[in-house]
Amino acid sequence: MTTPMVLAEGVHKSFGRLDVLKGIDLQVARGEVMCLLGPSGSGKSTFLRCINHLEKVTAGRLSVDGQLVGYRQKGERLYELKERETAQARADIGMVFQRFNLFPHMTALGNVMEAPMRVRGQRRDQADAWARTLLARVGLDDKASAYPAQLSGGQQQRVAIARALAMEPKLMLFDEPTSALDPELVGEVLEVMRALADDGMTMVVVTHEMGFARDVADRVVFMDAGVVVETGPPAQVIDDPQHPRTRAFLNRVS
């Protein structure tokens, strides 16, 4: 058996007294596309952020590609990794945010070139050529010299996807990538994500786009109040939900 890309065992996360995740057990296989659904506040974004250690897990084990996230195990104890080690681990995991979070003082090209140059130590001309390839892949080769403020939301999010891909990640995390977009711009971003899934990228996607989840996801996970309520192929979870909470949620959103 190959190691799963993401393996969560009893993952807990609390902010002070507030328990956001109450024991998540999940596996994401290589090349799998998993969509996380659920009402806001259900903990799906928090779980996603735990995967690249933007949030520290309070209890339980979470590993990516066989490596514990943010910790090293020695005997019975977990030791938190040094900053540089955490950064190295994050470099292999791409993340796309709801609010894009492009660097506004850099052009689209600069945004994509930044991490390959600073983190991977690529030369400028290499990084430049690589970034142009990726911008072409998301259909924005003509916007290389535009600043984020000059781009539409959909274009910004596509640049953000190219920026994450520039690190050649083995896993991509999407945190509600289309929630901040005008309705007519959602399609172009989903299209890029769909192409990525077709290329075999392992993806964990927090989304409210039922159509995308139904068409692209290999597996759908429904979360509520910090626990996984139901999981299975989209045809089952979305079209024939077994749990009343899943049914109630799907009735509200569709």
Added chain:
Amino acid sequence: MTSPEPAPSGPPAGQPLVAVPVRHYGRWVSGALVLAALTWLVLAFARADIDYGTTGEFFTAENVIRGAGRTLLVSVLAQAIGIALGVLFAVMRLSRNPVTSSVAWAYIWLFRGTPVLVQLLIWYNLALVFPTIAGQPTSDLMTPFLAALLGLGINEGAYMAEIVRAGIGSVDEGQTEAAQALGMTRAQTLRRVVLPQAMRVIIPPTGNEFINMLKTSSLAYTIQYGELLLSAVAVYTNNLQVIELLFTVSLWYLVLTSVFSIGQYYLERRFSRGAARQPEQTPIGRLVSNLRGRPRL
């Protein structure tokens, strides 16, 4: 029910309706009063016993120009020290290490809480408590220039630390997260992502700080540093034309502060890259395109 008012009759056919703006008589009255007061003031100074020829003559006197040069030198260097210390202490203040952040807090508290004139005098008189530093007599080491530089620079650092801290705080947290998600370290994130964006918030007050520094450096005259004010004092203790020479240095300060205000404008423009869709035209650029008759955007 009231009957509707009859529609006002229009102008004779073929003539446009004329719109008359509100007349602001009050503005004419207040304008005239202010002009009258100003005229009185100008006349008073024109008739006063001031030899404006002397003011002009000493504007280009060698030792006054040298004084202006020293004012500029100590201001630029002290501001540079202030900025370096400001960035350092702002980052320390935001550190998660309680010792580091407390030290930064104490530095800001101490140097912002005491007058800069007092600080200058303390630096200058340091020999009284530390007769030697590293084997050298302190009085040789602590020249008026060094005392002025340290006093002004370290004091400025405390103000700059607060400015830089506000700038860093103004950058959206999502920027840090995006940089970290890409595998950048905290130092890389700060240098490449956070500080460049903080600059837009930091630069305008820093420009003000520098313009203040140009003027505050005149306090160094009390510790015998030969800057602009001291050069004037040296002249008027001989020729007794006190006001004339003070006007000369005032003119010099105005020249210096004006030049740097223009520089600040262009600096702000450069660091607002990416903030606006269309960069605003510079006044000179606007002049050029107006002269060429191009339409303004």
